[in-house]
Amino acid sequence: MAAENNLKELEEKSIFILREANAKFKHIAALWSMGKDSTTMLAVARKAFMGKIPFPVIYIDNGIDFPESYEFMEEMAKKWKLDLIITKSDIKSELSGFSCCGANKTNALKKLIKENKFDAIIASIRRDEHSIRAKERYFSPRNSSFKWNYKNQPAEVWGNYASKIDGGSHFRVHPLLDWTELDIWRYIKKEGVPINPLYLARDGYRYRSLGCTHCTIPIKSNASSIDGIIRELKTTKTEERSGRSQDKEKAYIMEKLRSLGYM
Amino acid sequence: MLGEKDHGKSTLLGNLLIKTGSIKRSRINSIYSSNVDGKRFEPGYILDSFKEEQDRGMTIDQTSAEIVYKNKRLHMTDVPGHLELLKNMLTGASNASLGLLVVSAKRGEGFTNQSKRHLYISNLMGIDSMLVAINKMDTVGFSEKAFVDARKSITDYCRAANIKPKLAFVPISAYNMENVIELSKKMQWYNNKPLMDMLLEMLGHNNMLIAAQNGLRILVQDRIGDAFFGQVLYGRVKNGCNIVLHPGSKKMRLFNLKKFSRVIRSSAAPSNIYFKLDSDFKASRGDILYGVGEHPNAETNFNAKIFLIKNISLSELSESKISFNGNYINAAMRIAGLFDITKAVKITKRKNTGITPNYSIDVAVKLAKKCAVEHFSKYPLLGRFGIYSKSGILIGIGIVK
Ligand SMILES: Nc1nc2c(ncn2[C@@H]2O[C@H](COP(=O)(O)OP(=O)(O)OP(=O)(O)O)[C@@H](O)[C@H]2O)c(=O)[nH]1
Numbered sequence: 320m321a322a323e324n325n326l327k328e329l330e331e332k333s334i335f336i337l338r339e340a341n342a343k344f345k346h347i348a349a350l351w352s353m354g355k356d357s358t359t360m361l362a363v364a365r366k367a368f369m370g371k372i373p374f375p376v377i378y379i380d381n382g383i384d385f386p387e388s389y390e391f392m393e394e395m396a397k398k399w400k401l402d403l404i405i406t407k408s409d410i411k412s413e414l415s416g417f418s419c420c421g422a423n424k425t426n427a428l429k430k431l432i433k434e435n436k437f438d439a440i441i442a443s444i445r446r447d448e449h450s451i452r453a454k455e456r457y458f459s460p461r462n463s464s465f466k467w468n469y470k471n472q473p474a475e476v477w478g479n480y481a482s483k484i485d486g487g488s489h490f491r492v493h494p495l496l497d498w499t500e501l502d503i504w505r506y507i508k509k510e511g512v513p514i515n516p517l518y519l520a521r522d523g524y525r526y527r528s529l530g531c532t533h534c535t536i537p538i539k540s541n542a543s544s545i546d547g548i549i550r551e552l553k554t555t556k557t558e559e560r561s562g563r564s565q566d567k568e569k570a571y572i573m574e575k576l577r578s579l580g581y582m
Numbered sequence: 583m584l585g586e587k588d589h590g591k592s593t594l595l596g597n598l599l600i601k602t603g604s605i606k607r608s609r610i611n612s613i614y615s616s617n618v619d620g621k622r623f624e625p626g627y628i629l630d631s632f633k634e635e636q637d638r639g640m641t642i643d644q645t646s647a648e649i650v651y652k653n654k655r656l657h658m659t660d661v662p663g664h665l666e667l668l669k670n671m672l673t674g675a676s677n678a679s680l681g682l683l684v685v686s687a688k689r690g691e692g693f694t695n696q697s698k699r700h701l702y703i704s705n706l707m708g709i710d711s712m713l714v715a716i717n718k719m720d721t722v723g724f725s726e727k728a729f730v731d732a733r734k735s736i737t738d739y740c741r742a743a744n745i746k747p748k749l750a751f752v753p754i755s756a757y758n759m760e761n762v763i764e765l766s767k768k769m770q771w772y773n774n775k776p777l778m779d780m781l782l783e784m785l786g787h788n789n790m791l792i793a794a795q796n797g798l799r800i801l802v803q804d805r806i807g808d809a810f811f812g813q814v815l816y817g818r819v820k821n822g823c824n825i826v827l828h829p830g831s832k833k834m835r836l837f838n839l840k841k842f843s844r845v846i847r848s849s850a851a852p853s854n855i856y857f858k859l860d861s862d863f864k865a866s867r868g869d870i871l872y873g874v875g876e877h878p879n880a881e882t883n884f885n886a887k888i889f890l891i892k893n894i895s896l897s898e899l900s901e902s903k904i905s906f907n908g909n910y911i912n913a914a915m916r917i918a919g920l921f922d923i924t925k926a927v928k929i930t931k932r933k934n935t936g937i938t939p940n941y942s943i944d945v946a947v948k949l950a951k952k953c954a955v956e957h958f959s960k961y962p963l964l965g966r967f968g969i970y971s972k973s974g975i976l977i978g979i980g981i982v983k
Pocket of ligand 1: 585586587588589590591592593594624626661662663664684717718719720721754755756757758
């Protein structure tokens, strides 16, 4: 398989989308969770914009992320000279999947979007994460109550992406939509993208997908290097987000989360 | 993946995901467990993942999935078959390099008007190879005659409609995976390859959109201070070369060519670049840089073939904008001829009421602002456009003749 070639193609497409978004929107920002996908997106954005990311990078802090993640954030923000916006989301009493990384983060983001008049938010979702995400657009509008109207999405034909919508609040921009989990790791390896150490196995466990300390469980793994992860992914029979307790719920919960603006 | 609703597109793609191991076990299991109430297992649920899609048994929006087959990564997009969902079909089809048309051989289904629309429009959009899966062969006793009849109705249609896609036909049962990955024992009379091998073979031959052209074409995407972001669409650009900016025909020199942060000597399509121009004449988003001695085919007036996805009144059409590569321009379109796609006949007498998705329309376009335009057959990336209503909703597509 021409994996290298495919990475070049994916990178070119992502760069085009990032530049298109930057050209079309006035106030744009990117979401960064310190996970592998959004860190990869920032690495691509640095290449797209000649080494300096021209928009702010948002981290929504629910106060219960892993200590490793906080360290990684500080190190990367300095190294890549990120214009970092940290906003606190408050944790409500019930700490199920919905409230720690779902609705609570959404509320914090809503406030931030309003205060900063953001008209576009870059999110690093991929189609292969969930069949619902497979229906997403590269430029995907959210209405005034933050909802994703999947039943009536704008058409995206031949590089013509919608960037204005009546009564909408903002657009989500998805530069990594065509990438797979394996592509991400291959790119990290090829480009030497720094990663959150939680992804690498310690004492027989590693995190495959990162939420916060409340909704993520590590998987059994001996993959203590990026090569090890790539090897592991080629043979695994389980899905990426199976290490998140909120995913045990039925598919339509996901739909609900998405329509609420959860990314 | 094109075709009429309920002819089996989602079933085929769902089963392909399962049988090629392109989807993880845990996701398949969750689909099995969501199939309750004595209904039979529907592989299509893997793609039609919204509860509403499953309840109504239809695809609402296009879905993309990756199939890994014989070490090739195939990006497959399932589009909705419903007439009202043509805009989602266009979204899915606009990225495709090969069409896979699913036509059901079941009694009462067959090659319908919507199948014709999908076939005709995708051909218009530049998909010049079409693999046709004649599906649900199990419902007609795997009869060779049913296959031959279905095939004939499609080749007859192409002749009548004067379109010439490269066609290949495979009789299948998507639900039972007959002739999809392996040759079926139930259709011994069929002596060609199974669907997926046919697909790989056709992919290798299809190159409409990457047709080798000698010219240089760079799309100016954005202006960053005194520099530009652009995309090399055709040809190879060299650092320090002379280029001509269109519209405007201004000659200038391109320098400080960079990719990422490095200065480079040259870059070939498709490639996103950074550069500067030594000219007072300002380039702006949507302009095209040409090689010296090359010209656009048109700047304001050209002929096009368009297709509208819903009923549109003539006054609505007159208020529409068209967009080449994300640059919206007001345009006047005069109708020069109409063709009924479903009946495969020219319309000679027309009531002056409006236009429906049954027509392909020849128009004479006049742009309100100059733009570098090319023949679709020569430089497709510069010869195709979206048509948008006053409020910015896609109402159709067009190609430059
Ligand atoms: N007997 C039989 N039934 C089939 C076959 N393939 C699909 N079906 C059935 O046909 C029905 C419709 O199939 P879908 O795959 O949902 O159709 P679709 O073309 O995706 O339809 P839209 O999503 O609405 O565009 C389902 O109930 C399938 O089980 C087949 O090979 N044989």
